[in-house]
Amino acid sequence: MSAKSEAKENGPDSKPMLGNRLFEGHKKYELTEETTCGVWFLRGDFLQRFANQKSYVFLYGLMGLILSAAYSYFNGTITTIEKRFQIPSQTTGIISVGNDISTLLVGAIITYFGGKGHRPRWMAFGLYTVVLFCLLNALPHFLYGPGDDALSLTMEYGGSTIDHNATQDALEKFHSSSLCKAKIESDDGPEAEGSSAPAIILFISQVISGIGGSLYFTLGVAYMDDNTKKSQAPVLVSLSYFIRMLGPALGYTLSSLCLKWYIAPTLTPKIGNGDPRWLGAWWIGWLLLGFIMFVVSSLLGLFPHTLPKAHYRRQISKMSNKSQVEEPDTKASVQDMIVTFKRLIQNKALMCTNGASIFFFFGYMPYWIFMPKYIEIMYKTSASEASLVTGAIGLVFSALGILAGGAVITKYKPKARSMALWNMTVAAISAVGLLSYTALGCPYTHDPVGEIQNGTVNYNSQCNADCHCDYVKYTPVCMNGNPYISPCHAGCKSYVTFENGSKIFTDCTCVKNQTAQGVPLPPIAYPGPCPADCSSQFHIFLVIICILKFVGATGRATNFLVALRCIDEKDKAASMGLGSTLMSSLAFIPSPIIFGYIIDTTCLVWGKTCSGKGNCWLYNAGQLRYVLSFSAAFFVFIGTMFDVGVWYLVKDLNVFDDKPPKPPVVDEELKNLKNDPPKFGEDR
Template structure:
């Protein structure tokens, strides 16, 4: 060792390579490694220019990002009911997000992958803020709607407290023998094409932000974190993101417990199928929080100081200079990616996994409402919280195990195959977790029977009643043939029901579905959901590592954008439409409007269980087969590198 660099007991002793790095970094620090934006700079901000702060904020934003999708899924049933939208249309609206991802993900990832990624991520998140505000806009344009206003105390007070008039109106809307005709249908209903267009546009805008946030954020982390630390920190980021669905569904549950117009007093409770919750409120809350956090993300530097120092110490004189971005170079990059068998097989596996998982991400609250007779609020809460602990444990546990034991690429790929197999068997088990007591009701009572053929119930709203035997439900008092109505101690009693026989002639019915005990099967369903959440979470980190290690470092952002494009084209776009059609095909009773069918009132649960779950299981099976191909080709792939690591002071 050079005598000029002896320690001599000096605690501030610096190695020669560190001295070079410090000088180099001091030159470039103002350009690439300084926190802040415009006049918002300083030493206080610079303290946060580290991997822990970025991973934490990135994870929080991922949590909020995931919460927006979960909140949308949690309020889908209410949206369909409010604007009379069938599930197929809901699926088409959801596709808007994936269409824009398909068009811009690769191009944006290629052209901005080497620029100031935190600021571009912030721009992407601002589009998510706009998405939230636009999604809430239809409420401000159309209000709560006549059906919701009719079910409030204030509605009767609009005409000098003439509650008798309200009473007569309700009798006209629900009872048999009123002779409603097509000309008496409510022209307001089914005329919400502008609202549907706004919701679709909001999804299109959101799709621009997704590739900027996910592809740039993951590549930024991988470039600024030591390879040996990547699994643990990535798992922490994923862990924070797993909180997102729970927060989104919990927020949906809270908002749906409030009436759609919180300033009014409803005459029904949130267990009534006519209840409409304040679906729009959560979008305002999410927009404000995401805007604040995105603004903080924009303050991070182009490159973290310690990562810049490590690159300077390991930079080779043979490193190729970075070429300017061009269409020709982009095509060469795509050619490299397409010829990478590991990457392509991994992408195809992900495509089929997403095809299979999509119905449970989008329609799970509706599935729970339909098959297990839970309220919209309870379904959203259960969906968000049931698997949270198991997902969180799975992500953290897998990240820590991978960081500690550093398994080979083949072991990581083999575990993904195991996860796929468990998912297939779990999804198939959903078919047999049914509530049998509901099926006879759904099959027997559709829309018109001989006993109610003269009641003209086409435009009567879905308002189920339970016959006096306590076992048979009808979709409305009109469909039960009831011609009389009374209100006693807030209990609605429908009399003279031609479809209900009693010893004295025509029987009676009470409002609401008959009680059906579905809890044992429902708890079994939740147990399987939690198992799949746990196993699926354990495969996230390993899948990410295989994806980013099988391509050149310069191709990472583009590879992730390319994968996102494939997901959008082959999975995210067709899957919501396909499963929306499957849901609509299982519909027994449609609500009718002047312009045609509205939303579905009653599903055939048996048809729904078989078609949806077996279709999903088939897609996941194909994805598992592709994962076997990944396992074959990753032999020799290096996951962990030997990193140069030392402490830099005053950076």
């Protein structure tokens, strides 16, 4: 289409052109409002050179990296947040589904209308809500501070000298309050620190983030697919997924670094980060993530409505197929939205694909949200180490799997049935891998000493019956490999402090020490949990995680292509919005709540206050491992059955549009344009 003919088509009353060149070569074409980068006064040749699919894929992937880092940072700091504000895992699960609740309520609707408008600007608007999400997550720290318990374990507030042996030092006052006492001054226990307000703030922040997350994931991929050739879509989508998948690694690594600092960085802690009472600086990362996200989302909003290269291809296609009647683009309306969603729900292949994803994510959700917590419980690692391992190792293999899957699809262009068959294989391997977790427990850990009564463990036995330990905080002690919840539960009435600052508890009525020959020893206990060597099982667990993440990630591109090609071109954004709504309502919302409840049922030691129970300090690792693994594998297996249905329904689906095209109707204007093709920068 020449500049002269375009002027005729626009007419004398049309808006003036913007003066930027669409193509550089022998012919020059004026940019339209639809293909121009920038907003308001932020326009020009400098921005226009980035109006290509490579720049978009990179920036879209970078934004996904930061977004994924934010969500994984929350997961990496869950245990610290629970300890700081005394939040049970079930409540944490409810908090984590806040973003899915907003996706359920408005995701499909806002995605439908956003898909009809300027999609990059809609994405930028949505991502600003995620910036607010980051700031709100840090707000509870500024409102409530580090907490009295954390302050009491610092040199500035607790006095005494520093001892870097975390399990051998505590404050005199704290030791005294944890001893066995024959009498108590009051029947009232300690009040719960803080209130439910921190949990409410965290929940609200999650709800707000769901708007931006749904717009990013749905409109972003649809915009990418609309502005690329079908043959290039797999590798570009895989590349953006690859960049995005590095985000969780960044998020967990950032949480690991932040948790190594004490929750009050300006104070000097008297315990090390291996102590179960350690609270890391969980709030710092949110400030950094919010700032970076604001900058990148602003840049993403500068992309044009349609990339110039894609706009040129569409003009060629229209001129080549003048004999075909082009279906007009329907304007956004409530009536059209209802018709669109009804059409999508009646698509069997699409609904089976969504069903497979729902059950797969339902089963894997607890391991994504609670993985650092699971590693801490199962293999006795610190919160910092658990976050670092989760992000830096397992998720890197996910990113590599996405790249490998995209490269194979781009090179060999498999049929839809082959892709569906591979999805079935991936699901089956995942189910078997989850079952293998049951064999990877740590045999060197023991539960606290207590008596089993009516199927439950009672830690108030005869030896500590007069100690009144109900409201004593979790302060583990150990003797001869037998752990106790606190010196009080071990019946210890006093302690001895040595010159080097270390301490031992004495006069412990529940501790029976003797030599191999049966000679009795003084009834003493040592501060801190009993040592446990779980390194062998932990390393095997990491190897299996890496294999499962790599294999599972190779199916991302295949699942995406099958879901996108089984619908009409005009329904892409609406289809992804519907899929997000279904995923939120049937997987992302119920799964964390259900599995959070399951995790809480395996708790052995709850923090106790007069107003109720707080967070869990110690779990039954063996019971948790079996219940979690079998439940997750069951849901993934059901998802495999839906993959079988997808395999059956997509036998005639064309993924790469490799059918020979009809002979085009070529006129003189199109002929001249093809003989003298314009150069288009770096995007070919």
